[in-house]
Amino acid sequence: xxxxxxxxxxxxxxxxxxxxxxxxxxxxxxxxxxxxxxxxxxxxxxxxxxxxxxxxxxxxxxxxxxxxxxxxxxxxxxxxxxxxxxxxxxxxxxxxxxxxxxxxxxxxxxxxxxxxxxxxxxxxxxxxxxxxxxxxxxxxxxxxxxxxxxxxxxxxxxxxxxxxxxxxxxxxxxxxxxxxxxxxxxxxxxxxxxxxxxxxxxxxxxxxx
Numbered sequence: 001x002x003x004x005x006x007x008x009x010x011x012x013x014x015x016x017x018x019x020x021x022x023x024x025x026x027x028x029x030x031x032x033x034x035x036x037x038x039x040x041x042x043x044x045x046x047x048x049x050x051x052x053x054x055x056x057x058x059x060x061x062x063x064x065x066x067x068x069x070x071x072x073x074x075x076x077x078x079x080x081x082x083x084x085x086x087x088x089x090x091x092x093x094x095x096x097x098x099x100x101x102x103x104x105x106x107x108x109x110x111x112x113x114x115x116x117x118x119x120x121x122x123x124x125x126x127x128x129x130x131x132x133x134x135x136x137x138x139x140x141x142x143x144x145x146x147x148x149x150x151x152x153x154x155x156x157x158x159x160x161x162x163x164x165x166x167x168x169x170x171x172x173x174x175x176x177x178x179x180x181x182x183x184x185x186x187x188x189x190x191x192x193x194x195x196x197x198x199x200x201x202x203x204x205x206x207x208x209x
Contacts, residue, residue: 033147059126075108082166143167
């Protein structure tokens with residue numbers, strides 16, 4: 001037929017690959033931007049699904065229902081954890097476990113938000129005799145709300161030896177009104193969690209109401 005295109009004159013391409021590349025190229029980049037002290041926490045949900053929760057006392061799993069109202073009616077220390085940070089994440093868990101008595105004495109609660117639910121966590125908790133409560137944010141939706149996870153700004157661009165996109169190691173104190181009282185993001189692993197500052201932020205919140 002006159003005027004018809006001769007496709008044989010050109011190399012063959014898989015159009016699905018071209019379309020995929022074009023779509024990826026126009027995807028807007030959402031940079032990591034952790035929330036800071038004084039910010040309001042965006043709305044997020046802790047699901048009641050038992051799969052999301054795991055509690056341990058002295059390394060042994062405790063089977064009980066989490067009372068969300070009890071958890072959220074006080075200042076909440078929320079720490080973001082991933083086993084992919086290896087020794088750094090283990091050190092954070094140990095530090096939080098040691099700090100737990102001071103947190104409770106300051107009339108606050110502690111929750112570790114993990115980006116994975118895996119059997120290795122149970123072994124880690126047992127081996128180190130930890131007493132911690134975990135919430136599994138496997139879709140990383142909460143971490144994204146806090147600005148410490150982004151699909152388009154992966155952590156492997158910033159940290160050598162990391163080949164999985166995971167949330168930053170970060171710890172916050174949130175008031176019962178949803179304000180951030182304390183923030184700590186471990187960018188270079190040169191310092192541990194500033195525990196005295198964290199506790200002071202909880203105590204200070206009682207005098208600024």
